[in-house]
Amino acid sequence: MGSQTVVADVADELARRVAAGEYQPGDLMPSVRQVAEEFDMNRATAQLTLGRLESYGFVEARRGKGFTIRDVREAGGIDVYRHLFRFSVPMPDTAIEMFRDIVEVERGIVMEALLAYTGSEQQIDPAELKADIDRLEALARLEVPDFRQILAIEVALVRKLLTALGLSMQRAILNSIGEMVLEVPEAIAAYFAGAADLHVLVWRALVAVWDSGSGPSEAQLALFEDLFGMYHEKVTAKFEELLDGAEADAGHVDDAHAATA
Numbered sequence: 001m002g003s004q005t006v007v008a009d010v011a012d013e014l015a016r017r018v019a020a021g022e023y024q025p026g027d028l029m030p031s032v033r034q035v036a037e038e039f040d041m042n043r044a045t046a047q048l049t050l051g052r053l054e055s056y057g058f059v060e061a062r063r064g065k066g067f068t069i070r071d072v073r074e075a076g077g078i079d080v081y082r083h084l085f086r087f088s089v090p091m092p093d094t095a096i097e098m099f100r101d102i103v104e105v106e107r108g109i110v111m112e113a114l115l116a117y118t119g120s121e122q123q124i125d126p127a128e129l130k131a132d133i134d135r136l137e138a139l140a141r142l143e144v145p146d147f148r149q150i151l152a153i154e155v156a157l158v159r160k161l162l163t164a165l166g167l168s169m170q171r172a173i174l175n176s177i178g179e180m181v182l183e184v185p186e187a188i189a190a191y192f193a194g195a196a197d198l199h200v201l202v203w204r205a206l207v208a209v210w211d212s213g214s215g216p217s218e219a220q221l222a223l224f225e226d227l228f229g230m231y232h233e234k235v236t237a238k239f240e241e242l243l244d245g246a247e248a249d250a251g252h253v254d255d256a257h258a259a260t261a
Contacts, residue, residue, distance in 0.1 A: 010039045011052040012087070018058045018069060019087040019094070025071035029059050032066075056083045078173065082180045089184055092243040099187060099239050106177050107232050109170045111225065113161040114206060122210050123164045129210075132157055133203045140196035147192050148182060150199060155182075157203065190239035194231065 014035075017023050029050065030038065036046035050067050053059050057080035059067040072080050085102065088095040136153055139146045155178035162171040181187045192199075209216055216224070 006039075006041060006045060007049045007052055010035070010041070010046075010049045011056070014049070014053050015056055015058050015083060016087045016090070018053075018072060019084050020091060023069050025069050025074075027069050028065065029053070029067040029069060056080065058083070078176045082176060082183070085180050086183050089186065089243070092240070095243060096236070096240050099190070100236050102177055102180060102187075103232050103236055105173065106181075107228065109162075109174050109177075110158055111228060112170065113158050113165065113167065115221070116165050116167075117161045118206075118209060118215055120165060124160055126207060126211060129157070129160075129203075129207055133200060133207065136203065137197075137200045140200050145192070145196040147188050147196065150196055151188055151191055152178070152182060154199065154203075186239060186242040189242055190235050193234040193238035 014023075014029070023029065029035075032043050032046045032050060035041070035049060036043045039046070039049075041049070050059065054061060054067065057076055058070060058072055060070055062068050070076065070080075072084055076084065081098075085095065085098045088098055132153055136150055139150045139153075155174065158174060159171055162168075162174065181191065
């Protein structure tokens with residue numbers, strides 16, 4: 001195993017402990033010597049490990065004191081939130097609460113992009129959008145749909161709309177949200193609470209509206225917003241179901257090990 005893999009693995013374990021509250025904000029992290037001893041590594045590698053944890057935003061270096069735990073939930077930026085979400089997945093209650101926040105923010109940005117683009121002078125070549133949607137459809141029709149790639153293409157589609165609209169801050173936030181979701185398999189799966197084909201149909205319907213040049217009626221917009229809200233409720237429910245299932249499976253494995261011990 002390479003030293004970089006060791007650094008990443010141990011930094012992830014230490015970050016998980018911070019996320020789980022095993023290390024409290026304001027406390028000192030274990031020292032370089034303690035990390036080296038616990039994880040059977042040399043001090044140089046332990047120093048690199050704590051440096052990586054600092055790059056995650058979970059600790060800060062204090063001259064003469066070592067590394068102090070940050071209050072990542074209160075003071076962390078979006079990059080810290082991304083790591084915190086990934087490390088919180090083994091703690092279903094925390095992860096579900098965070099995922100609800102992620103979905104709510106994503107929903108607001110996507111809705112704003114779709115509605116604003118519908119009411120604007122559409123600058124993106126329709127052929128370019130249709131080519132991306134054709135790629136979505138090809139992936140959705142696979143015997144085992146590539147959910148991760150489908151979601152990545154959808155994030156890229158919304159990014160194009162935000163760029164055309166000049167909404168650079170929303171684009172930056174969407175990019176970070178996309179990274180958060182794409183790092184967690186359960187989060188990716190949750191976005192496909194319905195069939196992958198439904199994602200394709202929605203995009204084709206939107207392009208048809210944009211091609212028509214007339215735009216949807218107020219009633220159609222209200223229906224779209226309601227359907228979009230219902231979809232995201234299903235997404236969060238699916239995520240909760242997946243994490244609860246994973247926790248139950250882990251419990252069964254532990255029981256089986258105990259029975260055969």
